[in-house]
Amino acid sequence: MRTKNMPHHNPSQDVSSFHENGYLIAPAVYTPEEMAACKRSAQELTESQSGPSGVFVWMCDAIPSLFEGIACHSRLMAILQVVVGPRLEFLSAKPVFKSAQVNFPSPWHQDQAYWGGAPKYSAWIALEDATLENGCLKVIPGSHRSALDHAAVQDKNGFGNRILDEDLKNETIVDAPLNAGDALIFHDCLLHGSHPNLSGRDRWSHLPQRRPPRSLHRLVHLKTYRPL
Ligand SMILES: O=C(O)CCC(=O)C(=O)O
Numbered sequence: 001m002r003t004k005n006m007p008h009h010n011p012s013q014d015v016s017s018f019h020e021n022g023y024l025i026a027p028a029v030y031t032p033e034e035m036a037a038c039k040r041s042a043q044e045l046t047e048s049q050s051g052p053s054g055v056f057v058w059m060c061d062a063i064p065s066l067f068e069g070i071a072c073h074s075r076l077m078a079i080l081q082v083v084v085g086p087r088l089e090f091l092s093a094k095p096v097f098k099s100a101q102v103n104f105p106s107p108w109h110q111d112q113a114y115w116g117g118a119p120k121y122s123a124w125i126a127l128e129d130a131t132l133e134n135g136c137l138k139v140i141p142g143s144h145r146s147a148l149d150h151a152a153v154q155d156k157n158g159f160g161n162r163i164l165d166e167d168l169k170n171e172t173i174v175d176a177p178l179n180a181g182d183a184l185i186f187h188d189c190l191l192h193g194s195h196p197n198l199s200g201r202d203r204w205s206h207l208p209q210r211r212p213p214r215s216l217h218r219l220v221h222l223k224t225y226r227p228l
Contacts (some may be wrong), residue, residue: 014028018083019227020143023176023186029075030125030181039127039204041066042095057094067093071208076123076183078120080210083185084121086227088210091120095127097201098135103196104157105135108168110143111209113150113161119228120211126178127204135197138178138183140168143191145225163191189225 018024031178045064046056058067069078071093080088098106111120130136150161175195176184186192188209197203212228 001212001224013082013180018185020192021141022225023139023141023192024079024183025176025184026079026085026123026185027179028181029079029123029183030070030073032041032180034073035068035125035127035180038066038070038206041191042097042127042204042206046097047093053175055120056097057092058135059092060090063093067095067206067208070206071124076208077126080121080123081181084210087123087228091197091209091211092209093206096205096207098194098197100200100202101184103198105196106194107153107157107159108140108163108165108191108193109150109159110148110160110163110191115188115209118211120209120224122186122188122207122209124184124186125206125208126180126182127206128180130176130178130179130203130205132175132195132214133197134199134203135195135199136178137192137194139174139176139184139186140171140191141174143171144187144189147189148191167196 014024014026041064042056058064063071071090088170113121148163151164151167152160154160154188169189176185
């Protein structure tokens with residue numbers, strides 16, 4: 001059943017764009033009600049641990065059920081299966097919180113530098129509108145083709161593995177503002193970061209990750225991209 005007013009998304013048209021660019025924006029995957037419930041729950045569950053911003057990772061055997069429902073939602077799965085392929089298992093999920101008190105931009109990085117191993121595919125799900133002002137993502141199309149060496153940086157802002165701004169040459173940077181309920185699906189070698197949150201309000205997103213099943217890991221070439 002499709003919810004009324006939800007634009008029909010035809011993921012098969014997006015397959016080549018996903019492989020070319022390393023990401024895809026899927027509009028209106030979730031309803032505003034689903035996003036509001038997920039944001040409320042993320043706020044409650046992370047309240048006790050939350051500093052001014054945070055990334056809270058749940059592995060697949062520990063994820064609260066509401067978040068599992070969002071991560072495994074049939075609309076997201078339908079898109080992933082066509083765009084990435086059917087051979088994906090659920091790995092983990094994380095709410096990402098950027099508070100109004102922090103104006104630190106998430107630095108450029110590939111998630112591969114943190115996770116290692118077989119490629120992962122994430123969906124950055126906007127629990128509320130993500131804008132240039134409140135810290136939406138920015139990406140470098142096509143950067144998923146190889147895993148890069150990251151600089152190791154230790155400071156109070158987290159993100160210990162970074163690609164420094166001065167190491168970027170003439171890459172095209174694409175901002176990715178999203179409406180609540182949209183999802184940006186991306187390969188774990190896609191270079192991405194986010195703008196600082198200058199909105200005076202908190203910003204919430206939720207990112208489930210998937211990867212090929214264990215039996216396929218040794219077949220997957222890590223250093224250069226190839227479709228599953
Ligand atoms: O949401 C953000 O600001 C960045 C999150 C991110 O890049 C990540 O968790 O890998």
